[in-house]
Amino acid sequence: MTAQERLDSHLREIIQWHFSPETGCPFWLEWASKNFDPRQEIQTIGDMKKFPHFQDEWLRDLQPEVWVPAAYKGRPFNIFETGGTTGMPKQRIGWEDFRTDYSEFSEKISDEHFPRGGAWLMMGPTGPRRLRLAIEHLANVRGSSCYFIDLDPRFVKKLISNKQFDVARQYMDHVVDQAATILKHRKVSGLFTTPKLLEALAEKVDIFAAGIRGVFCGGTTMLPQYVRFIVEEVLENRVGFYPTYGNTLMGLAASVPLLPEDKFSITYYAPQPRAVLRVVNSTNTDETVDYDTWGRVELTTLTKEFFMPRFLERDEALRRKPRAPYEWDGVAEVRPFGAMENKIVEGVY
Amino acid sequence: MSIPHLPALRKGAPYESLEKVEVKDHRTGEVLATVSQVNAGILRRDLNRIGEARESLRKFTVDELIAICAKAADYFLNGELPLGDQGHTQTPQQYMETLSRTSGLPHVMVKRNMAKVADSLTNMRTVLNGLTRGLDTKVIDVGYGEQAGCPVSYYPTTNALGLVMPSNSPAVNSLWLPAIALKTPVIIKPGREEPWTPYRLIQSFIAAGAPALAFGFYPTDHEGSGEVMKLCGRALIFGDANTVAQYKDNPKFECHGPGFSKILIGEDEIERWPEFLDVIAGSISENGGRSCINASAVVVPKYAAEIADALAQKLGPLAPLASDDPNARLSGFANPKMAEFIDGAIEQGLKEPGAEDVTAKYRNGPRKAELNGGVYMRPTIVHCNSFQHPLSNREYMCPFASVVQVPQADMLAQIGPSLVVTAITKDPQFKEQLLDSPLIERLNIGPISTMRISWNQPHEGNMFEFLYKRRSIEVA
Numbered sequence: 001m002t003a004q005e006r007l008d009s010h011l012r013e014i015i016q017w018h019f020s021p022e023t024g025c026p027f028w029l030e031w032a033s034k035n036f037d038p039r040q041e042i043q044t045i046g047d048m049k050k051f052p053h054f055q056d057e058w059l060r061d062l063q064p065e066v067w068v069p070a071a072y073k074g075r076p077f078n079i080f081e082t083g084g085t086t087g088m089p090k091q092r093i094g095w096e097d098f099r100t101d102y103s104e105f106s107e108k109i110s111d112e113h114f115p116r117g118g119a120w121l122m123m124g125p126t127g128p129r130r131l132r133l134a135i136e137h138l139a140n141v142r143g144s145s146c147y148f149i150d151l152d153p154r155f156v157k158k159l160i161s162n163k164q165f166d167v168a169r170q171y172m173d174h175v176v177d178q179a180a181t182i183l184k185h186r187k188v189s190g191l192f193t194t195p196k197l198l199e200a201l202a203e204k205v206d207i208f209a210a211g212i213r214g215v216f217c218g219g220t221t222m223l224p225q226y227v228r229f230i231v232e233e234v235l236e237n238r239v240g241f242y243p244t245y246g247n248t249l250m251g252l253a254a255s256v257p258l259l260p261e262d263k264f265s266i267t268y269y270a271p272q273p274r275a276v277l278r279v280v281n282s283t284n285t286d287e288t289v290d291y292d293t294w295g296r297v298e299l300t301t302l303t304k305e306f307f308m309p310r311f312l313e314r315d316e317a318l319r320r321k322p323r324a325p326y327e328w329d330g331v332a333e334v335r336p337f338g339a340m341e342n343k344i345v346e347g348v349y
Numbered sequence: 350m351s352i353p354h355l356p357a358l359r360k361g362a363p364y365e366s367l368e369k370v371e372v373k374d375h376r377t378g379e380v381l382a383t384v385s386q387v388n389a390g391i392l393r394r395d396l397n398r399i400g401e402a403r404e405s406l407r408k409f410t411v412d413e414l415i416a417i418c419a420k421a422a423d424y425f426l427n428g429e430l431p432l433g434d435q436g437h438t439q440t441p442q443q444y445m446e447t448l449s450r451t452s453g454l455p456h457v458m459v460k461r462n463m464a465k466v467a468d469s470l471t472n473m474r475t476v477l478n479g480l481t482r483g484l485d486t487k488v489i490d491v492g493y494g495e496q497a498g499c500p501v502s503y504y505p506t507t508n509a510l511g512l513v514m515p516s517n518s519p520a521v522n523s524l525w526l527p528a529i530a531l532k533t534p535v536i537i538k539p540g541r542e543e544p545w546t547p548y549r550l551i552q553s554f555i556a557a558g559a560p561a562l563a564f565g566f567y568p569t570d571h572e573g574s575g576e577v578m579k580l581c582g583r584a585l586i587f588g589d590a591n592t593v594a595q596y597k598d599n600p601k602f603e604c605h606g607p608g609f610s611k612i613l614i615g616e617d618e619i620e621r622w623p624e625f626l627d628v629i630a631g632s633i634s635e636n637g638g639r640s641c642i643n644a645s646a647v648v649v650p651k652y653a654a655e656i657a658d659a660l661a662q663k664l665g666p667l668a669p670l671a672s673d674d675p676n677a678r679l680s681g682f683a684n685p686k687m688a689e690f691i692d693g694a695i696e697q698g699l700k701e702p703g704a705e706d707v708t709a710k711y712r713n714g715p716r717k718a719e720l721n722g723g724v725y726m727r728p729t730i731v732h733c734n735s736f737q738h739p740l741s742n743r744e745y746m747c748p749f750a751s752v753v754q755v756p757q758a759d760m761l762a763q764i765g766p767s768l769v770v771t772a773i774t775k776d777p778q779f780k781e782q783l784l785d786s787p788l789i790e791r792l793n794i795g796p797i798s799t800m801r802i803s804w805n806q807p808h809e810g811n812m813f814e815f816l817y818k819r820r821s822i823e824v825a
Contacts (some may be wrong), residue, residue, distance in 0.1 A: 015620070
């Protein structure tokens with residue numbers, strides 16, 4: 001079976017699940033009653049264009065219970081919130097998805113860089129985010145434990161928007177100092193953090209000498225020159241670097257190892273079939289852009305816990321061809337949508 | 350022939366970034382070079398280890414560095430020097446033509462700027478003598494000594510001088526040149542459209558025997574510029590009023606913003622005003638009116654309307670000419686939107702009652718003009734009825750000046766901070782008031798162009814006092 005056939009088969013199963021009264025959730029059952037029955041209409045991923053774009057307000061305005069599939073009724077759920085926005089955040093509920101995603105991701109990182117049993121440190125957004133539990137699960141799957149240093153990205157965004165750069169810097173120092181203290185007193189070999197925090201940590205601590213052998217990174221734009229800087233200068237070509245693209249709504253898209261011809265341009269591949277990424281023409285989102293062309297990122301999440309068709313991310317990326325071991329399209333050089341036209345507050349997250 | 354690529358120079362070592370910007374001909378858009386852009390993190394890392402750059406200069410005596418400056422002047426003016434990392438070289442003629450094509454400055458002005466820069470290198474001993482008020486250069490080498498029979502000791506305030514450079518006037522590079530003779534490495538963030546002059550100066554210094562380690566050339570973004578300012582112990586910044594405002598009143602920074610330079614005529618000399626027209630017109634329009642030392646206001650006790658009209662007759666007809674025309678007096682805009690903004694701002698100001706664009710009737714055309722694809726701003730003389738008018742004390746990157754009638758007794762209370770003031774007067778009392786004024790950085794008494802600068806008298810900050818601090822000393 002090809003990847004495409006596996007995806008279509010998975011899609012039919014998920015559609016059947018979410019739109020059947022015995023298993024589906026109140027939101028999608030009601031939606032189907034007002035629109036169409038996807039169990040009839042959606043057979044392949046190409047048919048997904050019949051769905052409108054998923055509205056992020058639905059995840060803000062509606063109570064989480066509307067997303068509980070009938071099959072999960074009565075089981076307490078985790079409530080996860082999205083990253084660095086202010087105001088009412090988007091919320092996604094879940095049970096096991098994050099474990100599935102990160103158990104799979106564990107197979108993509110090497111024992112050399114993340115020795116089994118060696119402790120991890122997470123320095124980044126914890127709080128109500130999926131990432132907090134996901135990273136701990138990832139460490140646990142590898143027989144490890146994890147230390148945590150929290151960073152509140154909403155506070156950082158507020159500081160930057162208010163031009164309180166000094167306070168933002170103080171807060172970043174506060175976060176990094178705590179990580180430096182842990183590294184000084186505890187044996188840690190794996191690190192999860194954001195690129196900016198990694199850079200700041202490396203200004204205080206020799207990452208390799210501190211015992212770190214692998215860095216799993218995500219959170220903000222990583223353009224090729226910046227990736228090169230991290231690999232060559234921050235990690236001095238001695239520490240494994242694993243950039244990822246992900247969020248609460250998708251899970252995480254791993255990157256393929258960099259080759260010299262990539263010139264430090266990172267391509268990420270969605271955890272298909274559980275999530276599908278498309279790079280679309282922003283003015284006609286039915287249209288996928290050509291390879292190596294910029295477009296807006298569209299995410300479709302397809303798990304039994306959560307169905308989210310055609311959500312337009314606030315990111316743009318280059319569409320890339322499939323590359324082993326992935327048989328589907330990748331997204332590269334992800335940056336905030338409209339980054340070339342507008343100034344986007346990304347902060348340290 | 351391939352397009353030259355200017356790498357960043359990380360303590361002298363070329364670094365080709367994966368991010369590059371193009372520097373283009375302001376008229377045709379032709380790409381004349383690509384320039385590597387570095388991220389702020391690179392600056393932070395390099396500046397953390399800047400000590401070795403300073404050590405490389407400490408090996409020389411100040412006298413040796415002065416000799417290197419003189420040799421560098423010759424290379425800068427006459428040498429064929431490396432241009433980037435692709436094997437290109439650049440003759441003085443090519444430098445002049447390329448800079449003209451990207452900055453919009455006509456050849457004649459680039460040549461004048463080149464001469465100014467080279468002069469400051471050639472005259473480095475005179476420059477240092479002025480900055481240090483005659484200090485024996487050995488005091489800087491040894492760290493202590495005597496001056497006028499008094500023990501003195503100076504220590505460096507920084508390991509590097511940061512420079513966030515503008516794109517509009519190559520001669521401003523002469524401001525940082527004394528730093529090399531004073532054993533201080535430079536970390537230069539070049540202006541986006543003007544990488545040429547700092548790069549050529551660095552190559553001139555290296556060819557003359559200066560250590561490459563002492564030179565940082567870091568084209569970078571806004572965040573990188575911020576790091577240059579923050580992490581260099583001392584830094585110079587050039588920019589508009591908003592840019593420099595955040596760095597003002599901090600001894601770590603020397604700010605070069607708008608100059609609001611002015612010409613004042615005293616009551617005793619006003620009847621002779623026609624004799625001063627050439628000096629006034631030159632002060633307004635030389636160097637394309639782009640310098641902070643260009644006069645942007647003429648303040649007179651009477652005849653304001655007549656003086657404005659006479660200046661307008663002189664300057665109003667000036668129109669853009671080909672860049673290689675020796676009579677070219679106007680500069681093109683590398684960024685045409687800037688011309689549009691200035692034109693709009695002047696028009697907006699004119700809507701406020703109390704001001705007249707006197708040049709309009711002598712211009713025979715719009716203020717914003719085009720020639721061969723280039724965008725230019727033709728001179729504007731505005732007669733304002735008082736210093737309350739929004740156009741009375743404005744500075745734009747083109748020949749622009751207001752003429753304002755103010756009684757002599759009120760002038761100093763109204764002019765505000767002024768980088769250069771040329772006061773045409775012989776009145777001892779007025780001269781005394783001018784000499785006492787804290788608002789004036791450089792004072793010319795008599796009909797002297799505001800554009801005249803002296804190598805032995807800094808008109809804006811003192812680089813020696815900026816880079817060195819005096820301590821008391823006793824040696825047993």
